[in-house]
Amino acid sequence: MAAATSTTAGPAASNTCDNASTGAAPPDPAGPPPSSTSRFGLVMAVYLLGLVVGGLYVGMVAPVRTVIQADFGIGNAEGIWIITVYALFYASFIPVIGKLADRIGRKPVFLACIALFCAGAATCGLSGVMTSPGAGQASAGYVVLLVGRVLQAIGACGIIPVANAEIGTAAPPEKRGFALGITAAASGIANVLGAGxxxxxxxAVGPENWPVLFFACLPFGLVAFGMGVVVLAKGAPRPTGRMDVLGSALMIAMVFLLLLGIQAASADDSGSASLAGAAACFVGAAASAALFAWVERKAQDPVFDLRYLRSCPILVTMGVSFFIGCMINSMTLIPEFAEAALALPVGSGGLYMMVIGLFSLAGPPMGGKLIDRFSPKPVLVAGLAVAAVGYVVLGLLTAAFPSVPLMVVGLAIMGLGLGFSMGAPVNYMILENVEASESTSAVSTVTLTRQIGLSLAPAVYVAFITTGVGAIGYRPMFMVAAFFCLCGLLLMLAYKPGRIS
Known part of the structure; x- marks a missing residue:
């Protein structure tokens, strides 16, 4: 296999479970030079602004989807693609954008992603002027909207891994965990506040003026772009072989078809046509994966380093990231659980998401400080254990004896556990197992596995919601979420950091 090579700092640790080193790998001399406190603060500000701008639009469009589709004169079957197409392209392009950042530098890729995201937002907004007066124009406007959502997704998918990789490698070693915790908190704030x-x-502007929703990000995007031009270091491109264009295309196809198959299989109206479409997507994804593995063995600079699949620490990190993605998606069912348990009006259960938000946002910075002191393993194990307790409280107590205090207690425990588990520990783990020159690709890999968990979990949760009366029907779903926590916890017990050789 012609795998990509890089300069290894210090003695290379074995990439097997049995011989992995028991401590964090030494700093990579090929990484960026230490930044002054003031300069690093400016770098953090640029990336955090990008994370917030991009993160808001993960949930920002969902509550107004019906308004947009009504303006275009389409139904739910077509309108759902406003959300779906974003998720598909976001996940599909993550590894490719990460690889580009490692090849040509994080600054140009980050700036290009911000520019592409803003261009996509502007395209979405402009599509709103094409909704009248004729049906043909409305149809064309909807196509333009979907194109804009694709551009937004490709731009956004590069912001998170680039920001985490740059902050994780540029931060002083003794403050790396805290810095990654701040980035996780920023993403969490954006995701929680997006719908609101x-x-x-x-x-404020009225449903008929929904394009303002997309235009609103442009001033902030321009500020992030301008600050990035001035503040971010250019960095030196990594000398490598030719870009793995075929491998990149196959990676995109593989992820896209896999997630499209999951979407089709979990559709509410899944009949024979939907199941046949899902099967075709899975077959296509498997064929793409087989061809991808063959291409990567011959690539001079593969988009996915196959050595990761032989590294126990990296496999554990990817697996834990997957289960964390499954856990995070349980939050999408909390509003309807609250409505069923407390007999709330339809649509009002979302207020209880604020409980999760408040407690989960406190976790990343606190967890980051603890990572700097103790390492990521105990922090993540504790976070997963606390989240599991929260799910058990919701499933065994709140579902059986519905009340506002029990609901708040269960959601608070769950939110605190998620806050300690999301983002910072996993990103820290992947960064301590790879060279700085591969950091963005590596962060993209765990981001992708989390996204796959996010996409797969809804179908699993819905399948375990029984026909029981009221809240008690949600008990199996919470037990499954607790099981995901325990799976991640057990994986963490096997984690020992050691860079791949």
Whole structure:
């Protein structure tokens, strides 16, 4: 296999479970030079602004989807693609954008992603002027909207891994965990507030002015772009072989078809046509994966380093990231659980998401400081254990004896556990197992595995929601979420850091 090579700092640790080193790998001399406190603060500010701008639009469009589709005169079957197409392209392009950042530098890729995201937002907004007066124009406007969402997704998928890789490698070693915790908190704030911000904008300008929702990000995107031009270091491109174009295309096809198959299989109206489409997607994904593995063995600079699949620490990190993605998606069912348990009006259960938000946002910075002191393993194990307790409280107590105090207690425990588990520990783990020159690709890999968990989990959760009356029907779903926590926890017990050789 012609795998990509890089300069190894210090003695190379074995990439097997049995011989992995028991401590963090030494700093990579090929990484960026230590930044002054003031300069690193400016770098953090640029990346955090990008994370917030990109993260808001993960949930910002969902609450106004019906408004947009009504303006285009389409139904739910077509309108859901406003959300779906974003998720598909976001996940599909993550590894390719990460690889580009490692090849040509993080600054140009980050700036290009911000520019592409803003161009996509502007395209979405402009599509709104094409909704009248004729049906043909409305149809064309909807196509333009989907194109804009694709551009947004490709731009956004590069912001998170580039930001985490740059902050994780540029931060002083003794503050790396805290810095990664701040980035996780910024992403969490954006995701939690996204739906609320979207609803607030539409409430302020009126449903007929929904394009403002997309135009609103442009000033902030321009500020992030301008600050990035001035503040971010250019960095030196890594000398490598030719870009793995065929491998990149196959990677995109593989992930796209896999997630499209999951979407088709979990559709509410899944009949024979949907199942046949899902099967075709899975076959295509498997064929793409087989061809991808063959191409990567011959690539001079593979988009996915196959050595990762022989590294126990990296496999554990990827597996834990997958289960964390499954856990995170349980939050999408909390509003309807609250409505069923407390007999709330339809649509009001989302207020209880604020409980999760408040406690989960406190976790990343606190967890980051603990990582700097103790390492990521105990922090992540504790976070997964606390989250599991929260799910058990919701499933065994709140579902059986519904009350506001029990609901708040269960959600608070779950949110605190998720806050300690999301983002910082996994990103820290992947960065301590690879060279700095491969850091963005590596962060992209764990981001992708988390995204696959996010995409797969809804179908699993819905399958375990029984027909029981009221909240008690959600008990199996919470037990499955607790099981995901325990799976991640057991994987972490096998984790010992050691860079691949």
């Amino acid at each position: 911000v979207g609803s607030a904008i539409i409430g």
